[in-house]
Amino acid sequence: MRPVVKFLSDELIEKIVSEARSILATLGIEIHNNGIVSMLADHGARVDTGSGRVFITDEIVDKALKAAPRSFKLFDLFGRETHDLSGYNVHFTPGSAAINVLDYATNDIHRPTTKDYVDYMKVISGLGHIASQSTAFIPGDVHQNISDSYRLFLSLMHCEKPVVTGTFTIDAFNIMRDLQLAVRGTKEELAAKPLTVFSCCPTAPLKWSDVTSQNVVDCALHSIPVEYISMPLSGFVAPVTLVGSLVQHTAETLSGLVISQLTNPGTPILYGGSPAIFDVRYETTPMGAVETMMIDCAYNEIGKYLGLPTQAYIALSDAKRLDAQAGSESSMGATLAALAGVNNISGPGMLDFESCISLEKLVVDNEICGEVLRMVRGIEPKEDFPAIPLFEELLKDQHLLISKHTRKYLKDEHYFPGPAIDRANRSRWQEEGGITLRERAHEQVNKLIADYVPPSLPEDVRSELTSLMDKEARRYGMDRLPHYDL
């Protein structure tokens, strides 16, 4: 049986959804994008031109819900299936998009450069339990107007995993689409085998900015999957109660669903988010707070109830270093999200309120993800009944170390984390240097960087990607991108 955690009864889910629907119909949603407002008006939504609010009726929401796919798949650089985003399947992806990188040597932060990004690519390529990459931070050594597209370019050049990404402007979408087309060849092929997921955020409370709503439309027009990242901050720009925050999250996410499904019915989406409670003591948005995680799991239940695949920013921490807080918050989040069946779990590697990536933490989190993925496979009998023959063998040999049953099921039943998580006895641990988790993780980072093998992208794709990025860089006066000098 697959273990499952639930926070909401069906009755409460129905009540939350129904309240969210009445909010959309009576208070409306403010959309700062004329094109989208008139598109919604064409579909029968009432618009208050003065306030810019669009009133979305139940019929429109139902139309969007009917059109939205119940599941979709992601494919790697070479078109191989990596993700089946459906049911209770779970996949992990690194948190994004950090402002800083935690420097191992100084234990302090620095602004990332192209070298940091490429190192990250090398590490993520070798981490087996994190199924996708994300454009996890922004290299600071290129013009700011290309820093979002440049990280996608580096991702596609260096790692074959599908990419969770997003743009900072309307304009940057074009190059980010073209880079994907260079990999897949045609628009149809890209639609058939999605390579990326774009994060698009409504603004709490009940608003869509011009940029992020246009991103939803542009993705829909190319059938590029979108994850809605609604961020009610409980007690600040959302009700303090978890239920109230869920009502707001539902309304904001349904409004995003309406924008994409009315633009292009059937375009893939993830019912996602990055809500948080607001810590009134420190004026911060703790991702590691237990209540934040409860809201995440609960909206995921609402998404499932509506029949949609889900996403959450959850397996991450607010600690500033790779310490016990980092481990406990990330594990608790990963465990809860996996038990709740969040299909795409964002977070590994992230610290400091989504603002700092640590490669060492990524290595540790990969092992946590491994344990969690094992856990959700649950407990199933495997030639355990009748029990007597196996116990006869045990009593006879006094161990089962080399029994056929053990050899057949060992790797399936037991997951062996490491090298970051330590299970040596003290003497052996001492003998092997007596080093800490952080040091072991760092050694592994170095090993992954040294062992890295670049994806064997066909030369024509590689040069198409390079020339597209060079051209974009020249638009902003950069003749030579830093990746050439690594």
Next chain:
Amino acid sequence: MSVLAEIKDGLVCGDDERVSELTQQAIEQGLSPQEILSESLIGGMTIVGERFKEHEIFLPDVLLAAKAMHAGMEVLRPLLIDAGIPSIGKVVLGSVQGDLHDIGKNLVGILLKGAGFEVIDLGNDVAPQSFVDAAKERGASVIGMSALLTTTMPTMAKVVDLVKERKLDSRIKTIVGGAPVSEMFAREIGADAYGFDAANAVDRVKSLTTA
């Protein structure tokens, strides 16, 4: 308890109605508006600020006190204007061009108002020119900028440069803040101050306006 102490107490408790009534009473008793302002209102907010820093009270308590301060100021303002007493300072505030994050900026605005500053909030996605024009036209002595994206931070430098270019730097000071911003960045771009959170921003603006 004197009426001045009672106002201060009402403010610390965040009771806007009581502060409004007591301020009226104090005026009727003939106390000077300047005295009520500095002793009770600003004095009260100073206590609130200190307690907040010590984690004795939380943000909502500060906001309630700020609301009470505002209520007192409503009563006092006409008298202060008549007496020719200037407000403690005017601040032009906004999130820089390309940046739509405004939660932190709004908090800074609320606390600045609470501390008695007049705040001209230009919203988000504010062009460099608009910051400087607004500060000049409205006679503000401080421009406060917020940025949450690494990609929008360079715009802060443009505002600082523009203030210098227009030779306004002797009378308009700049303060920057937001998650990716640091003291070092502020120094690099030549901004006059950096605030790591809203309460700290108020302290820094105070020192800019009294310097």
